Amino acid sequence: MVATFGPADPLVALALPAAVEQHLRSAEGTDLLRRQGSGQVWKKLSPRGLELAIPFVVRREDSDFTVAEHSIRSVELGYPGLPLSVLISRRYVSMMFPHDLFDGTTAWKHIELILARAVGTWRESPLKPQVRRPVLAALRHSGLTSWETLNAARQTRRLAESSTAMHAQFPAGLGIDRARRIAGFRSVVISQEQLAHLDGSTSVRQANSDNPRGRSTRGMKLTELVLDAIDTVVGPASDYRIRMSIDLRRYTPRGARVEGPFSTGYPIGTLRTTDNSAPALTARLAGIVSSKGPLAALVGDVLGLAKTELKHPFRPRRTAPVRTTFDIGVSILPSRIPDAFWAANDADVTGRVSAALLVHPAQPTSPYVQIADVGDDVVVAVWDETGTIDLGEFEAAVFDTLASRVSPSSTNGRIA
Numbered sequence: 001m002v003a004t005f006g007p008a009d010p011l012v013a014l015a016l017p018a019a020v021e022q023h024l025r026s027a028e029g030t031d032l033l034r035r036q037g038s039g040q041v042w043k044k045l046s047p048r049g050l051e052l053a054i055p056f057v058v059r060r061e062d063s064d065f066t067v068a069e070h071s072i073r074s075v076e077l078g079y080p081g082l083p084l085s086v087l088i089s090r091r092y093v094s095m096m097f098p099h100d101l102f103d104g105t106t107a108w109k110h111i112e113l114i115l116a117r118a119v120g121t122w123r124e125s126p127l128k129p130q131v132r133r134p135v136l137a138a139l140r141h142s143g144l145t146s147w148e149t150l151n152a153a154r155q156t157r158r159l160a161e162s163s164t165a166m167h168a169q170f171p172a173g174l175g176i177d178r179a180r181r182i183a184g185f186r187s188v189v190i191s192q193e194q195l196a197h198l199d200g201s202t203s204v205r206q207a208n209s210d211n212p213r214g215r216s217t218r219g220m221k222l223t224e225l226v227l228d229a230i231d232t233v234v235g236p237a238s239d240y241r242i243r244m245s246i247d248l249r250r251y252t253p254r255g256a257r258v259e260g261p262f263s264t265g266y267p268i269g270t271l272r273t274t275d276n277s278a279p280a281l282t283a284r285l286a287g288i289v290s291s292k293g294p295l296a297a298l299v300g301d302v303l304g305l306a307k308t309e310l311k312h313p314f315r316p317r318r319t320a321p322v323r324t325t326f327d328i329g330v331s332i333l334p335s336r337i338p339d340a341f342w343a344a345n346d347a348d349v350t351g352r353v354s355a356a357l358l359v360h361p362a363q364p365t366s367p368y369v370q371i372a373d374v375g376d377d378v379v380v381a382v383w384d385e386t387g388t389i390d391l392g393e394f395e396a397a398v399f400d401t402l403a404s405r406v407s408p409s410s411t412n413g414r415i416a
Contacts, residue, residue: 001099001107002071005354006092007343012118013088017058019117020086024054027127028113031259034083034101042083042101049081056080058088065089068185068383071096071357072178084110092353103263104356105247108336119340128257135302138251142292144299153296157266160293164241164267164274166325173322174364174386181364184385187353188395190222192376194402198225201405203277216278219332220285222371224278226380229397230328230369231271233390240271240367240388241327244285246294264297265329319362326366326386331356335373342375355381 023029034042035049045053057080065073074087074096085096095114097107116122131137144150190198198221216224227242234240243265249258268284269276288294337354354372358365367384382394 001102001104002074002094002096002357002359003107003111003355004067004071004074004092004094004357005337005341005352007351008088008091008093008341009343012115012341013093015118016086016088016093016114019114020057020084021054022117023110023114024050024057024082024084029110031101031106032082032084032110035081036079036083042098045082053081057082057084058086060088063089065092066182066185067092067187067353067355067381068182068357070094071185071355071359072181075359075361099261099358101260103247103261104245104331104333105249105263106259106261108333112336115338115341119338121338121340128255131252131256131258134252134258134262135299137253138248138295139299141253142251142295144292144295150296150299153292154300156291156293157296157300160267160288164270166239166241166270166327168324169238169240169326169388170324170386173324174326175322176362176364177385180387181359181385184383184387184391185355185357186382186391186394187355188380188382188398189352189374190378190380190398190402194399195376195378198222198402198405201407203228203405216282219371220278220282222378222380223281223330223332224276225398225401226330226369226371227271227276228401229394230389232397232401233393234271234388238388239273241267242269242271242274242276243327243329243366244268245329245331246289248295248298250289251292251295262298264294264301265327266294266297267327268330271328319360321363323363326364326388328388329358329366329368331368331370333370333372335375337374339375352377352379353381354379355383357383359385 024032033045033050035045037043059077061073070087070089070092071094074085074094077085077087079085079098083098083101087094095111113122139145139150144153195218199218203224245263246266247263249262252258266288268281268288342352352374354374356368356370358368364385367382367386367388370381372379372381380398382389382391384391
């Protein structure tokens with residue numbers, strides 16, 4: 001995962017190396033003290049290893065990178081002995097984490113703390129106690145302690161996967177293409193005024209529905225807006241499964257923390273064959289969470305990995321260089337970047353970027369959309385190295401779809 005954002009205030013960019021070092025030496029940075037051993041396995045880092053690695057964690061390149069170029073360059077540079085790489089160019093800052101050690105929640109926790117140190121707002125606070133054996137703790141806390149209850153949740157997960165299964169969109173296979181990667185990013189800023197319109201509006205689909213199914217959060221309205229825009233700019237020949245990241249910490253005891261990857265990309269529907277209106281998405285997600293299917297997905301993945309390791313304990317991990325089938329991932333991110341981070345002379349907020357790019361070194365990744373608060377605005381960042389989404393048309397599609405929203409009060413919730 002490469003989180004890229006900018007433009008950065010030059011003084012903040014200068015303060016980042018010291019902020020990174022302070023974080024790595026703090027109790028909050030303990031989970032970053034790993035080194036990559038044989039077989040790409042991350043192992044505990046010695047104090048001497050930390051001293052040797054610290055000077056190389058932050059790199060600077062005096063280049064006018066685009067967001068995609070910046071993020072891909074981070075991947076090409078790799079990790080400096082620690083599972084964190086920071087790259088600063090003229091306009092952007094990126095922080096890269098290996099996805100087998102960190103999910104979005106834990107990665108952004110480190111980003112927040114580093115940036116807080118860089119802008120001078122960091123304050124020491126006690127760490128919550130860490131959950132030991134988090135999978136087992138989550139199963140117990142969620143009541144999945146018998147074969148019957150766990151199997152019911154696993155069946156729910158299997159149904160979610162099978163009911164959204166797609167035919168291969170690229171039957172001949174798709175491999176890495178650097179030029180396509182560089183062209184694979186687009187960012188759209190939705191202003192505070194446009195968000196106010198979205199908050200007080202409903203889609204044409206909902207207005208025509210006899211069962212609008214209640215209120216939805218802004219996040220779900222934005223998800224509907226983005227999926228509708230993608231639907232209009234993706235070729236009509238293929239459909240795509242939609243996945244949303246579900247943080248499994250909701251299933252663990254409160255008041256404790258879970259480090260490492262503890263989330264799952266769960267199917268929430270398809271681009272064209274399910275109802276993706278905000279109320280339908282809200283109801284569907286509530287059902288998914290209460291079913292405990294996401295937790296069962298993690299259990300299934302852990303069991304599958306354990307069986308593979310038992311059968312082939314010394315076989316190195318291999319990744320197929322081509323893929324034939326892709327999903328579309330969607331993530332909603334609260335405001336994580338302090339206001340003081342942004343360049344003070346950047347009056348044009350439409351140029352601000354907050355993006356997460358999932359970049360695999362050996363194969364193309366699925367299209368990924370991050371919806372993130374940036375101050376009073378929202379940035380929709382699309383990463384698509386497959387060419388699935390017409391990025392040239394995407395921004396116009398977002399604003400056309402937003403303009404089509406209507407006020408329920410003006411028509412009593414109906415379209416004439």
